[in-house]
Amino acid sequence: MQMSVVSRVPEVVRPRPDVARRSIQVVDRQASDASEWRRRHARALLVGDLFVLGIALGTAQLVRFGSTAAPQVDGLGVSYPALGLVLAAVWWISLQIHQSRSPIVVGHGPEEYRRVIVATFRVFAVLAMISLALQIDASRLYLATAFPLGLVGLLVERKLARVGLHRARTHGAATTKVLVVGGARSATQLARWFDKHPTAGYAVGGVWIPDAHAPVARLDGSTGEIPVMSASLDFAEALTVSGAGAVVVTDTEHLGHESLRDLTWQLEGTGVELMISPNVLDVSAARLHLNDVSGMPMLHLSEPQHAGADRIWKRAFDFVGAAALLVLLSPALLVTAVAIKLDSAGPVFYRQERIGRHRAPFRMTKFRSMTVDAEQRLDGLRTLNESDAVLFKMRHDPRVTRVGRFIRRYSLDELPQLLDVLRGDMSLVGPRPSLAAEVEQYSVQMGRRMYVRPGMTGLWQVSGRSDLSFDEAERLDLAYVDNWSITGDLMIMLRTVRAVTRGQGAY
Structure with a gap:
């Protein structure tokens, strides 16, 4: 992926962080188009989770009571079908509270699965405490069947959903275009990384160098030439040219602290994602820790884990x-x-x-x-x-x-x-x-x-x-x-x- 100069721009203009409101409608429309697939996927997970939980709890009742009418739960005064409905609703809500359907974790790494596991264990931990406190004697076989069956079913459902999502992204669908704010070299590395990992769901649509004193250039990407824009365009115009629904800041020195803050204000309410890349590769998220140092956020990188x-x-x-x-x-x-x-x-x-x-x-x-x-x-x-x-x-x-x-x-x-x-x-x-x-x-x-x-x-x-x-x-x-x-x-x-x-x- 090499840079090739195609045209030159006049004297560099200082970046204008205060985006004109006339451009926000364009940004809103781009973000809406880019996030439509996420809404569809989230809805599919909402329905899929509920379906899996219903199957798991229904199977648990069949295993415990067969086809005969289920009795009431001792100490609670409700039938097992009613308990199943309540448990399914609480379990389903717990998955939402733990943000297991968040676009930030869906389709990326083990975090989605970890949140599903944590949400499930906490539901049954709370159920155990309530049962002990209120002296509710629910069937152990019923719970011993529902718990592992529901957890395994949820993990399998999430895996199948991820496979479908990755397949769509590999074919160019369900992908969000990204505007990279920073230097051309880091933008090139990021574009190569996204080209190599299409299942990540991002593709570089443009690069904006807000303090550039260089001619406008283009990067060669897998989907064609990627425009590289200088300060002759303000941020909203660069976002429009790139057609991006997400922004990645790779080199903050090109933007400055105040301009970065203003950029977050400009994107507020637009639905456009804002991410900051630490420019580290082959480092697991578990080794990265965000700490507050006298009011300044610092990304702490822990030592290698080979020990x-x-x-x-x-x-x-x-x-x-x-x-x-x-x-x-x-x-x-x-x-x-x-x-x-x-x-x-x-x-x-x-x-x-x-x-x-x-x-x-x-x-x-x-x-x-x-x-x-x-x-x-x-x-x-x-x-x-x-x-x-x-x-x-x-x-x-x-x-x-x-x-x-x-x-x-x-x-x-x-x-x-x-x-x-x-x-x-x-x-x-x-x-x-x-x-x-x-x-x-x-x-x-x-x-x-x-x-x-x-x-x-x-x-x-x-x-x-x-x-x-x-x-x-x-x-x-x-x-x-x-x-x-x-x-x-x-x-x-x-x-x-x-x-x-x-x-x-x-x-």
């Missing part, structure tokens, strides 16, 4: 999870081992030296997916390498056996690494295990990925697998190390199931 990955409960999670998976997947492990033995000569397992945490070498275990002479044949295939780094990747590698091709596609060859997890050499989730040749070429920054145990799965595996470039895979590994959390591990494991079943990017 948490060494805690005992992370190790306990790995050990228990690996043991459980070995038991559950033992039939698949046995069938795969037999198939490998019958398909080609050689051992069932393949062990290779990898570099683990703190650069300690270990022997990683996999199911053998290649012929026994694969290493000897490698030099003759070097010119066909499809990777952009020291890794050798080839979509149609002739050394891969018939069974090997199948188990690679669905990552069955990785399952024996559960034994490495039990031994403590690996983790269920972590950066990709490195070869010694790779580690020798690591920069100081890349060496940070050695702070934690390598994982069976990780961010790069659920973000494209072998289809990713080496640099992109390493960037994702570093992002994992710096932003580690147990919640993040659980999310990656859930995404791994989807990535493996699709079989995309594995060869």
Whole structure:
């Protein structure tokens, strides 16, 4: 995405923060058009939540009482259908109070799911306290069915709604145009980021540099040229040209504190979003904290979280999870081992030296997916390498056996690494295990990925697998190390199931 000058403007005019009221109607119309999809999505969630809650509570009544008429709740004097209606209404309102349908969190990260979980737990915590205080004896089976069934149903409903929203955004719908206020370089980075992540729902429609002394220029975006405007246009005119329903301030020094305050006043009541980008990438929201320092808001960035990955409960999670998976997947492990033995000569397992945490070498275990002479044949295939780094990747590698091709596609060859997890050499989730040749070429920054145990799965595996470039895979590994959390591990494991079943990017 390069800048190209297309025309020049006369002497720079100071930005005019006081927007003429004649332009506000245009802003209102643009914001209304941009937010229409949000209103539709919010309405769908309102109805969907109510439907799921009704199904969960109705099922709980059927499980407890069957098709017979439900009795009254002891100590309350109302029937269970009436209790279900009240509980559904309170639950539904709790989801609204916790802003689980807010456009700020819908479709972005785990926060939406977290709010659904918190709202649900608080409803039942309050119900438990009221039951204890008023000595209400509601059926434990009824509540034990309604609670998990409703929570799982809500999470599944939100996931399906998000999938539909992301699909619409990928095809250019449900997307809000953004006017970037700041420098051209940060605007270019932001435009690239939105182009790369269409599911975010934003696309740069224009750039306004309020203190520019440069000619008007354009950025090349995925949807065409993006106008870059200087102070020859006031803010309302820049907003009109960009067709934006949201404003992102990337470099506050171009605007100044007073002008930023005035800009918030100008957008008041227009429905146009105003966001300030801290210009940080690959940093989780959990590490950002907004603090008041003598009346000035300061964004505090906490230290990287890799130290948490060494805690005992992370190790306990790995050990228990690996043991459980070995038991559950033992039939698949046995069938795969037999198939490998019958398909080609050689051992069932393949062990290779990898570099683990703190650069300690270990022997990683996999199911053998290649012929026994694969290493000897490698030099003759070097010119066909499809990777952009020291890794050798080839979509149609002739050394891969018939069974090997199948188990690679669905990552069955990785399952024996559960034994490495039990031994403590690996983790269920972590950066990709490195070869010694790779580690020798690591920069100081890349060496940070050695702070934690390598994982069976990780961010790069659920973000494209072998289809990713080496640099992109390493960037994702570093992002994992710096932003580690147990919640993040659980999310990656859930995404791994989807990535493996699709079989995309594995060869």
